[in-house]
Each structure stands twice: as C-alpha cells, then as structure tokens.
Amino acid sequence: MLVAVDCIIFGFDGNDIKLLLVQRGLKPEKGKWSLMGGFLQPAESLEQAANRILKQLTGLEGVYMEQMRAFGEPERDPVERTLSIAYFALIDIHQYEKQLSNEYHPEWFHVKKMPDLIFDHKKMVDIAKRQLRYKAALHPILFELLPSRFTIPQLQILYEGIYDTAFDNRNFSRKVLSTELLIKQKEKDKANSKKGAFYYKLDKRKYKANFQAFLNFIPNPDKLLL
Amino acid sequence: MLVAVDCIIFGFDGNDIKLLLVQRGLKPEKGKWSLMGGFLQPAESLEQAANRILKQLTGLEGVYMEQMRAFGEPERDPVERTLSIAYFALIDIHQYEKQLSNEYHPEWFHVKKMPDLIFDHKKMVDIAKRQLRYKAALHPILFELLPSRFTIPQLQILYEGIYDTAFDNRNFSRKVLSTELLIKQKEKDKANSKKGAFYYKLDKRKYKANFQAFLNFIPNPDKLLL
DNA sequence: CCAAAAGTGTTCTTTGTACACCCATGC
DNA sequence: GCATGGGTGTACAAAGAACACTTTTGG
Known part of the structure; x- marks a missing residue:
C-alpha cells in the first residue's frame, strides 16, 4: 500500500x-x-x-x-x-x-x-x-495568514472572508484588542483610508501562551455550518 | 509500508x-x-x-x-x-x-x-x-457514553469526570435542559437519592440537528488544558 | 423529624450587540 | 469642507455564576 x-x-x-x-x-x-x-x-x-x-x-x-x-x-x-x-x-x-x-x-x-x-x-x-x-x-490561527505587521481592518476582511459574513467593525476591533494579543505600532497604513489605520504586531509570547484560549471569537458560532 | x-x-x-x-x-x-x-x-x-x-x-x-x-x-x-x-x-x-x-x-x-x-x-x-x-x-457527544435512559446527576458525574472538576449541580441541570435536547420521562431513578432524579432520554432528532451547535457547554473553557 | 440529594428562584456580573457619534485626512 | 473609512462611548440584552432556599423521601 x-x-x-x-x-x-x-x-x-x-x-x-x-x-x-x-x-x-x-x-x-x-x-x-x-x-x-x-x-x-x-x-x-x-x-x-x-x-x-x-x-x-x-x-x-x-x-x-x-x-x-x-x-x-x-x-x-x-x-x-x-x-x-x-x-x-x-x-x-x-x-x-x-x-x-x-x-x-x-x-x-x-x-x-x-x-x-x-x-x-x-x-x-x-x-x-x-x-x-x-x-x-x-484559536487565533488566522494571524498566520497575515504579514507580521497588519491593521485591524485587514484582519476583519480576513475573518469576513473565512466566515463569508460581515462583522460590525466597531465591535470587531474592540473584541480583537480585548484579547491583548496585539501590540500597537506607531505607524498607520494610509493606503486604504484617508484617516489611516494603525498597524499592529502579534505579541508572540502571549500568542503561544493563549493559543488554546481564544474561544468565542466569532459571534453566534452556533449559526455557522461547521 | x-x-x-x-x-x-x-x-x-x-x-x-x-x-x-x-x-x-x-x-x-x-x-x-x-x-x-x-x-x-x-x-x-x-x-x-x-x-x-x-x-x-x-x-x-x-x-x-x-x-x-x-x-x-x-x-x-x-x-x-x-x-x-x-x-x-x-x-x-x-x-x-x-x-x-x-x-x-x-x-x-x-x-x-x-x-x-x-x-x-x-x-x-x-x-x-x-x-x-x-x-x-x-458538541453533545458524551450522551454516547450513557444508556438510552439517564438522569441529569448521572450526566453531571460524567462531565465532571471528563473535565476533572466539579460543576454547580443547579446551574448544570438548567444549562443541560436549556439545550432542549432532553425529553423528560415519567419515572425517577431512586437508587442514588431519596428524592430520586427524573430519567431523561435524548431527543434523537434534535440531537442530530444540533450536533454542531452545542458550543459553550463547559464553563470557563479557556481555563482548560486542551 | 432529620439527612441528603434534586431542583427552583433570584441576584449580580460579565459578555455580546447595536448604533450614535466623533476623529483624521485627502481631495 | 466634505466624503470616507477608523475608532470610541454608551445603552440595552443575553448568558454565566453564585448561592439561598424549597422539595421529596428513606430511614
């Protein structure tokens, strides 16, 4: 065989x-x-x-x-x-x-x-x-698909693509930040908006430590067809 | 090979x-x-x-x-x-x-x-x-380990064994019943207590339909070592 | 009547969700 | 100065957790 x-x-x-x-x-x-x-x-x-x-x-x-x-x-x-x-x-x-x-x-x-x-x-x-x-x-696995420096709107587009749905951007950014896995950078990405969105980097130490503890990231997960 | x-x-x-x-x-x-x-x-x-x-x-x-x-x-x-x-x-x-x-x-x-x-x-x-x-x-997978007729305290012992922890029995039974996967029987199990605990059976139809939608069953899941 | 497990009710806290509104900037 | 996304604040709703207390019944 x-x-x-x-x-x-x-x-x-x-x-x-x-x-x-x-x-x-x-x-x-x-x-x-x-x-x-x-x-x-x-x-x-x-x-x-x-x-x-x-x-x-x-x-x-x-x-x-x-x-x-x-x-x-x-x-x-x-x-x-x-x-x-x-x-x-x-x-x-x-x-x-x-x-x-x-x-x-x-x-x-x-x-x-x-x-x-x-x-x-x-x-x-x-x-x-x-x-x-x-x-x-x-689990916070989708960061693996992003470059080391990324903005929260970019992350949101990724999540929306994975789940084929739209999230409220205001609640999304809060929820992501509440995980404390991200470190805010000084620079902004100005390519996608006039105001610009801050870049973030993953806190690798916390990422590894919390890899198993990222439950409930998606709203209404019981409505997804898994 | x-x-x-x-x-x-x-x-x-x-x-x-x-x-x-x-x-x-x-x-x-x-x-x-x-x-x-x-x-x-x-x-x-x-x-x-x-x-x-x-x-x-x-x-x-x-x-x-x-x-x-x-x-x-x-x-x-x-x-x-x-x-x-x-x-x-x-x-x-x-x-x-x-x-x-x-x-x-x-x-x-x-x-x-x-x-x-x-x-x-x-x-x-x-x-x-x-x-x-x-x-x-x-997912409501642990019912597979129980006989077709079981009590909620029995189910709780099973969950406590799996997670090596104790749950509050009052909140546990409410949470289980809120899934609406169980059908109450007329008889009680009197072997394990004086008052007796009602038997339940799985609602097979709902079980199959909701198999994917049983998230958040365990309190504080992020504290578990998975 | 007492002990012991089953189960209900109530309160408080945390988390989720909706959405008004302000912010920063390029044009 | 206004359109455009970025982002904060706030208010309400739902879910989770703690725990007082009632129920049932065998001994």
Whole structure:
C-alpha cells in the first residue's frame, strides 16, 4: 500500500482567501489541477514529509501546518491503492511571492473559484475549509495568514472572508484588542483610508501562551455550518 | 509500508471513565497491554476497518466513532515501518457487558490508572483524552457514553469526570435542559437519592440537528488544558 | 423529624450587540 | 469642507455564576 501526503495550502492576499494548486505531472490525469503532494519516504515522519513537500513547492519553512486526517477509500486513486494523509498549511502570501516560480508552476485559486481537482482532492479541500473555520473560531490561527505587521481592518476582511459574513467593525476591533494579543505600532497604513489605520504586531509570547484560549471569537458560532 | 488502524475505546460505568485494552498476541511485547488494532485490508476503507476491529472486540455495531489522526513516526513500531490511523469510539459500557468475554480477553482500565502500553499507544491515548475534552466542550457527544435512559446527576458525574472538576449541580441541570435536547420521562431513578432524579432520554432528532451547535457547554473553557 | 440529594428562584456580573457619534485626512 | 473609512462611548440584552432556599423521601 502506498502512503502519500497532500498539502492544502491557504493564503490571503489582502482581499481573498486562496489555495495553492499544481498541475499534476504524472498519468493518469496529467495536467489536471491537484493539491501538492508526494509519497512518504522510508525514513521520514509524516510531519517531515509534509514540510518537505511544502518547501519543495513554496521554498518556505517554519510555516503553520497541522495534520487534518487520513483519506483511505480503496478506490480513491484508480491506479493503485494509496492512503493519503492530508495536512493544511497557512502561509503569508507575500512571503511566498518573494520566492515565486519553480518547476511545479503552482497557481493561487480563489477558494470559491476552484478548478476541478483530481481524485478526492475536492473533498479534502472542502474538509479543510470547514476545519479552518472551526479552528479559527476557537484559536487565533488566522494571524498566520497575515504579514507580521497588519491593521485591524485587514484582519476583519480576513475573518469576513473565512466566515463569508460581515462583522460590525466597531465591535470587531474592540473584541480583537480585548484579547491583548496585539501590540500597537506607531505607524498607520494610509493606503486604504484617508484617516489611516494603525498597524499592529502579534505579541508572540502571549500568542503561544493563549493559543488554546481564544474561544468565542466569532459571534453566534452556533449559526455557522461547521 | 504497513497500515494499521487502532481504536481508543472509551466507556463510562456510572462513576469512572474507562478505556478498553487488550493483551497483545504477537511478538514483540507479547502479553503487554495495547489498544485494539488491526491491519487495513486491501478492499476496505479506514472507517470499515475501524468498525470491523471494534466489532471483533466488543461485538457492537453502530457505535459512535471518529478518526483522530495518523501516527507515522518511522520508529514507532520497532519491527516494521507501520503507519497507524487512530480512531476513538464511545460506547455504552452496559451494552458492551451484555456481550462480554471473547478471544481477546479485553479489560477496562480507569483512564487515570492505565498500565504501560506498547509502542506509542500511550501518546495516542493522551491525544484521545484531549480530543474528547475538546469535542465534548463543543458538541453533545458524551450522551454516547450513557444508556438510552439517564438522569441529569448521572450526566453531571460524567462531565465532571471528563473535565476533572466539579460543576454547580443547579446551574448544570438548567444549562443541560436549556439545550432542549432532553425529553423528560415519567419515572425517577431512586437508587442514588431519596428524592430520586427524573430519567431523561435524548431527543434523537434534535440531537442530530444540533450536533454542531452545542458550543459553550463547559464553563470557563479557556481555563482548560486542551 | 432529620439527612441528603434534586431542583427552583433570584441576584449580580460579565459578555455580546447595536448604533450614535466623533476623529483624521485627502481631495 | 466634505466624503470616507477608523475608532470610541454608551445603552440595552443575553448568558454565566453564585448561592439561598424549597422539595421529596428513606430511614
């Protein structure tokens, strides 16, 4: 039995949440879009494989990544029985763009405008989106998608994209600040408004300490379809 | 590469939360305690394998079960590289006892008084305990551990065991009832108190409909170590 | 009648939500 | 000086937590 690792890679460009896909190099379905994946090597752990695969594609290391689940339907790969362990990763898209272009010719796709994917990769993506919503409602995970310096309105756009809904900006900023995870900077971002919005940075120490304690971030979480 | 499925099976006897373990039949570590597991067969899915293994051990079908995650450290099984997909199951221990005794000679162990386990099974159990706390804080999953008819004080003992803490019984019963997932029965359980506590049954329809919407069940969830 | 668990009522605190209104700035 | 987002203040509503007190019944 073959064991593969597939990576669902999320990015955020300031407006939209996107997924990084590659065109499959092997038959069958050569040329069709696919998640980035690879086979587990004899001496590596699953985490190591996932990080290796992510680095191959993006050049990035130290990225936020977590195991999602295993997919093992007997017929999921029509050629040979292959178990896939899916990981999802959150990357700062601007970090990635410094790196750009490689042998895989990956492309970013808006999560709502995805092409057809091979095998059961669509199912994996759907589960990853659900998982991301779930996790982000409870933990401050979405900061991983932003550059190290960001404004609260930028953060709000990200949350609104994830939950496909609008939040009250006044209550949103208060709620974010009440977590005390953010450190206010002196400079403002003037690109998006005349008044300008202050930049913030994550308090990394508090972020790590409070990672598990970020419940109730999303208003009316019981109305979300998780 | 070998692919195994291991099951972490939780039960509740009315006072304590327990895990069902077996003595390993194969070398190495023959005779040592272990989670119930087995190898994934060529034609079956992971879910099918997990259900097959659970049925082999307990005789039960239709049990609550979910995939936890994959464990793939290269050296986790010293003999041969084996990937394990861990599932956790919640069973009504009394249902199980009707079935009793089989070739595996399983035994229930209190979650806090576990013997040494083979390989990385202790790690799997620790993660399963954490996962169960996490999930139960958000979803009405613990009903799966109770018989179809139960009292609110019984439910409270279960929650207190899971979270290793005490809840205010007055607020607890109100909170449970406010979910409207329970249907009051005419009879009382007189075994545990003089006044007696009313039995309740789960409203299966509402349970399924609201399974995702049970957030904020545990007071102060941010103080829990998840 | 007393002990002991079940359960109701009430109060206070905290958190969430809605929205009026002021602020800073580029044009 | 006015349009545009950024942000504070405030008021009301909902949920959570603490706890006094009543109920039921076996001994």
